[in-house]
Amino acid sequence: MTNRTLRHWFVVHKWTSLVCTLFLLIVCVTGLPLLFSEQIWNTFVGDDDPPYEVLPPGTPNASLDVIVEKARALYPGQIITNVNPDDDEPAVLISMAPSWQALKDDENYPDRSSGHWIKFDARTAKVLEQSRPADSPKEPRTWTGIIMGVCNRLHNSLFAYLPGRLFLGLMGGVFVASLVSGTVLYGRFMKRLPFGSVRRDRASRLTWLDLHNLLGTATLVWATVVGFTGFVNELQTPLFGLWRVTDVRQILKPYANLPVPSQDHLSSVQAAFDTAGKAAPGNEVTGLSFPGASFGSPVHYVLWTRGATPLRARLFTPVLVDARTGELTGAYPMPWYLRFLEISRPLHFGDYGGMPLKILWALLDSVVIGVLVSGLVLWAGKRKIATDARLRALGYDLEDAKDTPVSVLTGEGAR
């Protein structure tokens, strides 16, 4: 490699790193509590739900139609929006609202929400819990809730919604570029140093440089994977939007102008679950939304199914069942870019290998924070040297000249 190309790589590394370091520090630090959010909630807030009734093992689940009827009887005149059996508890969540229009109007009033939910025992169809009514006094916010909320929003969008998400996605891409250029520079700087050297008997700048190289190499692949999957995750809104305006629009075209039928005359919800299970063999049905839901069809139940094996459990396949007749319209596997998004999620969250994997995730994250900080120290040191050199060129006599030889050694090609 010529000095010229090395200089180019150095400039790329310096600027890509400078652009993204601050934001990466934010996501690295806020990511730590998010990694353990389940444990933090359980420890500081706890679960005050009543325990489930003890029933003999093998008790069959109640028909979802019975549960839906009970929900309707509790709120006559309202509509049901979603039916979601719980993943790991014997419970079914029914979401309701006064009307589709009321839900749509909520979007214009950030503090209004007309939707509410009822939680049923899946086996006995008894009401377990209901959401707090909208007009009741707000539950006092806990410190845990506030801190986790701030971390979550900073980590996802810097409190800036979609623009923030896209911006952080861009920073993820810049981070990957910085990692690549850093790897090239590593190859040059380490030519005559055994791996893992940390020179402590020379200038402190060299110690920082060696630390930066060592910590950076140890976490290089992990940081690349988490950075890149973070980038993909931030693109989820546009990617789902793309799917909606292409495939989904095509599928729903024949139905787009039909009126939403009254919920009194719809086919059986339980039968729709069974039909969807058969339409996507090997998949389990995780939820159903009623005709008229936004982004759905006016006349179809939309059922979400997912694979039963651990890896395929992250791949969702929507199934459409005609709610007027109960007949299957079709199962629609997602396009490749959404499958890629779904597979890349666990590689970002580190939630697929138990507590030890989360702890490793946290440790690797801390090492990356070390890489960022040592990089900042190197950059700040270089700035001081540059400033001193300029001052000297102007004729100022600076007392401590100890940094000068170091700038000759470590700053090769650093203009």
Place this chain on the structure above:
Amino acid sequence: MNALRSETPQSSFAAFPLRAPVAVWPWPIALGLLTTFGLLSALLGQHGIWLLLSWAALSIPLIVTVICLIRAWSRPSSKGGLS
């Protein structure tokens, strides 16, 4: 750092040990492959031995880092490093 103060830039440059070139990439590649294996074995295996292997593989880069740091800080004037 103090040693450098008395020297001119030229002499300190000459004192910089001209070591023989070393193989730069074996360690980074080994650590990278271990990380890749660790990330994938838990994702694709999800059970028992694959999880254990994943935890072990992902720990090694961290352990190597700690060893390098300990070696650098325990020997007052060494160059540290694993050869």
